[in-house]
Amino acid sequence: MSIRGFFDRLEPHFTKGGKYEKFYSVYEMVESFLYTPKTVTTVAPHARSYVDMKRIMTYVVIATIPCILVGLYNVGFQTNTALAGQDPTGWRAWLIDAAGIGFNPDNPVANILHGLLYFLPIYIVTLVAGGICEVVFSVIRGHEVNEGFLVSSMLYALIMPPSAPLWQVALGIIFGVVIGKEVFGGTGKNFLNPALTGRAFLYFAYPAQMSGDTIWTPVDGFSGATALSVSASEGFDKLAAHGVDWQAAFFGFIQGSIGETSTLACLIGLSFLLITKIANWRLIVGCLGGMIGFSLLLNAIGSDSNPMFAMPWYWHLVIGGYAFGLAFMVTEPVSASHTNLGRYIYGALIGFMVVMIRVINPAFPEGMMLAILFGNVFAPLIDYFVVQANIKRRAKRNA
Numbered sequence: 001m002s003i004r005g006f007f008d009r010l011e012p013h014f015t016k017g018g019k020y021e022k023f024y025s026v027y028e029m030v031e032s033f034l035y036t037p038k039t040v041t042t043v044a045p046h047a048r049s050y051v052d053m054k055r056i057m058t059y060v061v062i063a064t065i066p067c068i069l070v071g072l073y074n075v076g077f078q079t080n081t082a083l084a085g086q087d088p089t090g091w092r093a094w095l096i097d098a099a100g101i102g103f104n105p106d107n108p109v110a111n112i113l114h115g116l117l118y119f120l121p122i123y124i125v126t127l128v129a130g131g132i133c134e135v136v137f138s139v140i141r142g143h144e145v146n147e148g149f150l151v152s153s154m155l156y157a158l159i160m161p162p163s164a165p166l167w168q169v170a171l172g173i174i175f176g177v178v179i180g181k182e183v184f185g186g187t188g189k190n191f192l193n194p195a196l197t198g199r200a201f202l203y204f205a206y207p208a209q210m211s212g213d214t215i216w217t218p219v220d221g222f223s224g225a226t227a228l229s230v231s232a233s234e235g236f237d238k239l240a241a242h243g244v245d246w247q248a249a250f251f252g253f254i255q256g257s258i259g260e261t262s263t264l265a266c267l268i269g270l271s272f273l274l275i276t277k278i279a280n281w282r283l284i285v286g287c288l289g290g291m292i293g294f295s296l297l298l299n300a301i302g303s304d305s306n307p308m309f310a311m312p313w314y315w316h317l318v319i320g321g322y323a324f325g326l327a328f329m330v331t332e333p334v335s336a337s338h339t340n341l342g343r344y345i346y347g348a349l350i351g352f353m354v355v356m357i358r359v360i361n362p363a364f365p366e367g368m369m370l371a372i373l374f375g376n377v378f379a380p381l382i383d384y385f386v387v388q389a390n391i392k393r394r395a396k397r398n399a
Contacts, residue, residue, distance in 0.1 A: 059278050060151045060328070063269035067158055067259040067324065068119075070252045074261055075118050075162045075218075076111030077253065080104065082219040092117045118162040118218060119258055122169050126153045129170035133177045137186065148187030149177065155328055156195035158259025159321065159369075161210065163218035168206055172198035192376045193335050196369055203369070216255035226255050227319040228358065228365040235307030236315050249318040256320070263323040270327035279331035282340060286347020287330050291316055293348075294355045308359040322354060325368040335376045339386040346382055350375040 012018055080103045088096075088103060095117065096103065101110045134149045156173055176198025181190040203210045213223045225233075227244050239245070244254055252262025259265075273279035295313035303309035316322055330336065330350055337346035350371045357367025364370070 056278055057148060057151050059273065059276050061154055063272045063278075064154050064158065064259065064328065066265035066268045067262060068154075069112075070262040070265040071158060071259040072112045072115035072119055073108065074111075074115065074252050074254075074256075075258055076113065076115035077105050078217045078255055079114055079118070079162075079219055080111060082217050082222045082224075086219075115162075115258075119157065121166055122160055122162075122164060122258070123153070123157040125166045125169045126157050126173045130156075130173040130177045133174055133182065137178075137182045141186075148181075152176070152181075152194045156198055159195065159199050159257050159324065161215040161218075162258055163209075163215045164202075165209055168202055168209060171205075172202040174198075175201040188334055191335055191380060193329055193332055193372060196329060196373055196376075200369055200373060216257075224255055226365075231311055231315070231319070232308055232358075232365040236311045246315065246318060249315075254319075257324075260321040260324040263318045266323035266327040270331070273327070273331060278333075279327075280333070280336075280343055282343035283331050283336055283347045284326065286344040286349075287326055287351040288347075289344075290348035290351025290353075291322070291355055292351070294352045298355065298359055306359065308365075311359070316355060316358070320358070320366045321368040325350075325354075325372055329368075329372045330375075335379060337379045337382050337386075339383050342379070342382045342386045345386075346375055346379050349378060349382075 083103050084105070092114065093103075096110070096114060099113065101107070101113055103114070104110050130149055130153055153173065156176060157169075160169060160172075176194040176196075179201075180192045180194040180197030181187065184190045199210075209215060213225045213229060216226060217224055225242065227236075227239055227242075227249060230236075230239055230242050230244070248254055249261075250263045252265060254261050270279065270284070274281055274284075292313040295311070295316055298309045299312065301309060330347060337343045350368075353371035353374050354367040357364055357370055361367070
C-alpha cells in the first residue's frame with residue numbers, strides 16, 4: 001500500500017463522526033506536511049496561486065540552509081579552537097572520540113560534527129516544546145496545524161547561543177509560540193515575530209545565559225568578547241587586535257549566535273527569498289536606508305566619549321544579528337507592514353532603531369532584535385496612516 005493510500009484509509013476515522021474526530025487537526029498537520037492540502041480554491045471569484053502556505057514556509061526553510069551550514073562549522077571551529085591543549089569531557093567528547101575525528105579546528109569535518117552536536121539538541125527541544133503547544137492549541141480550537149511553526153522553530157534555534165541551557169530553550173519557544181502567536185489566533189494573525197518574542201523573553205528573564213562574553217563559545221572557563229562588545233567599549237578600529245577583521249565578520253568566522261554570524265550566508269538566503277518573491281524588496285531597501293542614513297549622520301556628529309558613533313554602516317551590516325534579521329525577520333510578511341509605502345517606513349524605522357540602540361544605549365550593544373519587535377508593534381499604525389492618507393488624497397482629487 002502506498003503512503004497516499006494509507007492516508008486515504010485513515011481519513012474517515014479523523015473527520016466528523018469518526019473515531020478520532022478531535023485529533024483531525026493533528027492528522028491534517030502530518031498529511032499536509034507530505035502532500036498538498038485538498039482544501040484549495042478552484043473557481044471564481046477566489047484568487048488562485050501556485051504558491052500556497054506550505055511552499056512559502058518550505059522556501060524560507062531552504063533559505064536558512066546556508067546559515068545552518070556556516071553556523072555548524074563556525075560553532076565547531078570556535079569550540080575546537082578554544083579546546084586547544086585541553087582534554088574535553090562529556091557526551092559530545094565521547095561521541096567525537098568514538099567517531100575518531102578529534103578536535104582539530106583545521107579539520108572541517110571535525111568542526112561541522114562538533115557544531116552539529118550543539119545545534120541538534122537545541123533544535124530538537126525547540127521542535128518538541130513548541131510543537132506540543134501548537135498541537136494543544138489546534139486541538140482546543142479545532143483548526144489544523146500548519147507549517148508556520150516549522151519556520152519559527154528553525155529561526156529560533158539559529159538565533160540561540162550554542163551554550164544555551166536546554167530548559168531555557170524550551171521555555172523561550174513556549175513563550176514565543178503562546179504569547180507571540182497563539183493568543184492572537186495563530187499563524188497569520190500574530191503581530192509579533194514568535195521566534196524573536198521567545199528570544200527577547202529569555203534575554204530579559206535570564207541575561208546571564210543570553211548575553212555577555214562567556215556564552216558564545218560553549219567551553220567552560222572560556223571568555224571572549226563579541227565584535228559589538230569590543231566596539232562599544234574600545235571602538236571598531238580595535239577589532240583587529242582581537243582577531244576580528246571585516247572579512248572574517250562577513251564570512252561568519254566570529255563569535256555569535258549559531259546562525260547569525262555569516263553575512264554572506266544571510267545574503268544568499270535573502271537572494272533566494274527575493275528571487276522566489278517570498279520577501280518584499282521594499283522592506284530591504286527601507287531597512288538598509290534607515291541603517292546607512294543614521295550611521296552616516298552619527299559618523300558626521302562624532303563623539304569624544306562614545307566610540308560607537310564612529311562605526312561605519314558597513315560594520316553595522318556584518319556584526320551582530322543585523323544581516324540575519326534583515327533577511328529572515330524584517331521580511332516576514334505577517335508582522336511587517338502590508339502597504340508599499342508602509343514597507344519603506346517600517347524598514348527604515350527598524351534600520352534607524354538598530355543603530356540608535358547599538359550606539360546610544362550602552363547597556364545593550366546588540367539592537368536588531370529589539371528594533372524588529374519595535375517595528376512589529378508600529379506596523380499596524382504605519383499601515384493605518386498610509387491608508388488614511390491615500391483615502392484623503394483620493395477624496396481631495398475627486399471632490
